Amino acid sequence: MDNILNGLAGRKILLIGIGFYDYEQAIADELRRQGATTFLYDELPIYVRRGPVASLLRRCKIDISNFVRTHHERILSEMSSHHIDQVLVIKGEHVTPWFLDALRSAHTGVQLVAYHWDSFVRFPQLVELQSHFDRVYTFDPADAERFPRFQFRPLFFRPEFLQCMNDVSVEMHDLSFVGWLHHDRLNEINDIHLWADKYGLRTFFYLYTGWYTMARLSFQGQGRFVNTRTMSFKDYVRLVYSSRAIVDLPHPEQTGLTMRAMDALGAGKKLVTTSKYIRKYDFYNPLNIFVIDSDKIGIDLQFLASQYEEPDSVVREKYSLKSWIYDVFAIRIIA
Numbered sequence: 001m002d003n004i005l006n007g008l009a010g011r012k013i014l015l016i017g018i019g020f021y022d023y024e025q026a027i028a029d030e031l032r033r034q035g036a037t038t039f040l041y042d043e044l045p046i047y048v049r050r051g052p053v054a055s056l057l058r059r060c061k062i063d064i065s066n067f068v069r070t071h072h073e074r075i076l077s078e079m080s081s082h083h084i085d086q087v088l089v090i091k092g093e094h095v096t097p098w099f100l101d102a103l104r105s106a107h108t109g110v111q112l113v114a115y116h117w118d119s120f121v122r123f124p125q126l127v128e129l130q131s132h133f134d135r136v137y138t139f140d141p142a143d144a145e146r147f148p149r150f151q152f153r154p155l156f157f158r159p160e161f162l163q164c165m166n167d168v169s170v171e172m173h174d175l176s177f178v179g180w181l182h183h184d185r186l187n188e189i190n191d192i193h194l195w196a197d198k199y200g201l202r203t204f205f206y207l208y209t210g211w212y213t214m215a216r217l218s219f220q221g222q223g224r225f226v227n228t229r230t231m232s233f234k235d236y237v238r239l240v241y242s243s244r245a246i247v248d249l250p251h252p253e254q255t256g257l258t259m260r261a262m263d264a265l266g267a268g269k270k271l272v273t274t275s276k277y278i279r280k281y282d283f284y285n286p287l288n289i290f291v292i293d294s295d296k297i298g299i300d301l302q303f304l305a306s307q308y309e310e311p312d313s314v315v316r317e318k319y320s321l322k323s324w325i326y327d328v329f330a331i332r333i334i335a
Contacts, residue, residue: 007331009035012082014103016041016075017090019049020117022233023259024090026158030321039079043094045071064094072099076106086111086329091118092129100132111135115328117155119143119254137328140256141277154281155259156324157266160237174201174304175272176239177247178231179260181209185249186217188274189225191297192247199301204239205247206231240267245290245304248273257281262319270308272299283311283319 013031017024019042028040042049048067076099084107089095092114100112114133119140120126130136130150137153138144144152175196177189189205196203205225209217217223231239240246246264248271250257255277264271271278271289278284278291287309290299317323325331 007035008325008329011036011085013038013329014041014075014079014084014087015039015090016043016087016092016095018043018093020090021230023158026321027088027325030325034322034325037082039082039084041075043089043092044068068094068096069098072096072102076102079103080106083107084110086113088113088115088328089133090115091123091126093123093126095129097129097132100129113137113328115153116140116143117256117259119251119256120146121253122251135330138256140254141280142255153324153327154257154319155262156319156321157259157262158321160233161240161263161266162320163237163241171244172202172242173204173239174244175247175299176204176206176243176245177249178206178236178239179208179249181207181213181226183251186222186226188249188297189247190222193225195297195299201304204243240264240269243269245270245272248275250275265311265316265319268308268310270304283315285309285311 008031013036015024015028015031015038017027017040024040024042028038031038044064045067048064048071072095084103087103087110089112103112104110112133114130114136116126116136116138120138120143127147130147136147136150138147138150139153139155141152144150175192177192179185185207189207193203193205206227207225208227208230211228214223214226214228217226240263246260246267246269248258248260248264250261250273255275257275257278261271261273261275261278263269265283272292273289274292276291278289287303287306288311290303292299
C-alpha cells in the first residue's frame with residue numbers, strides 16, 4: 001500500500017468543472033476515496049449548461065454573466081460554513097478574478113489550482129486568468145513550453161478501464177470511435193469507414209452534436225454516424241471492451257493527448273490516431289499505436305492483426321486517475 005506524505009485525508013476540496021460527461025464526478029469520487037471531503041460544482045448553472053434554455057441562450061447570444069455571478073455567489077454562500085483547503089478548477093472558461101479573489105478572502109490559506117484539458121490556442125482569453133492561481137497544469141506540452149509557469153501533466157484513464165485487462169471479451173469491432181462532432185471529424189470518420197469497408201473490417205462510429213446540426217446533416221444525407229445524445233460512460237466502456245483498436249481524432253490545434261488515448265492505454269487496446277505528438281510519450285509503441293495522416297487515411301492491416309504488447313506497469317500507472325490526482329494536488333508518495 002502507498003505511504004502518502006501530506007496526503008488528502010482530512011482536506012476539504014472544492015472542485016469546479018465544466019460538466020464534461022461524468023469525468024469530474026469520477027475525480028470527486030477518487031478524492032473521496034483518498035479521504036478528502038469534496039464539494040463538486042459546475043462552473044455554470046445547469047440551466048445555462050444544457051437543455052432548451054441553454055440552447056436558446058447560445059443561439060441568441062444572450063449575455064450570461066449575471067446568471068454566472070449569481071451561481072458563483074451561491075457557491076460562495078454554500079461553502080461559507082466550511083474551511084476549504086484547496087480549490088481545483090477544470091478549465092474555468094466562466095470563472096472570474098472576482099470569484100477567485102472571493103474564495104481567497106473567505107478561506108484563509110486556500111490553495112487555488114487550475115487544470116486545462118483544452119489548449120490555450122483555442123481559448124487565449126483564459127491565459128490572463130491563470131495569474132490568479134497558485135499552480136496551473138496543462139495537458140498540452142506546447143502550452144507548457146509557451147508559458148513556463150504552467151506545469152505539463154497529461155490526462156488520465158479511469159479505473160474502469162483496467163478491468164479490460166482481466167476481462168475475456170469478444171472483439172465485435174475492429175475499429176471504434178466515440179466523440180463530439182467538431183472540426184473535420186465527420187469527414188475523417190467517413191474516410192476511415194470507406195477504407196475499413198474495403199477490407200471487410202468491423203466498425204462502430206458514434207458522433208454526437210446538437211439537434212440543429214443533426215437535422216442539417218440528416219437532410220444532406222450525412223447523418224449516418226451522428227447522434228444527438230451522448231453515449232453513457234458505461235456503454236462506452238463496454239464498447240472499448242469489445243473493440244480491437246480505438247480510433248482517436250484530436251482537434252488539430254491541440255498537441256496534448258485526448259482522454260481516448262489514455263482510455264486505450266488503460267484498457268490495453270490498440271490505438272489508431274492522427275496525433276503525431278504521441279510518439280514523444282514514454283508509452284508509445286508502434287506495435288500498439290498507429291499514427292495515420294488525416295489527409296490520407298490508411299492503416300497497416302498487419303498492425304491490426306498483431307497482438308497487443310503490454311506496456312511497463314509503472315509507465316501505465318503514471319497515467320491512472322489516482323496518479324493524476326497525486327500530481328495535481330502535489331501529494332508525495334514514498335515507498
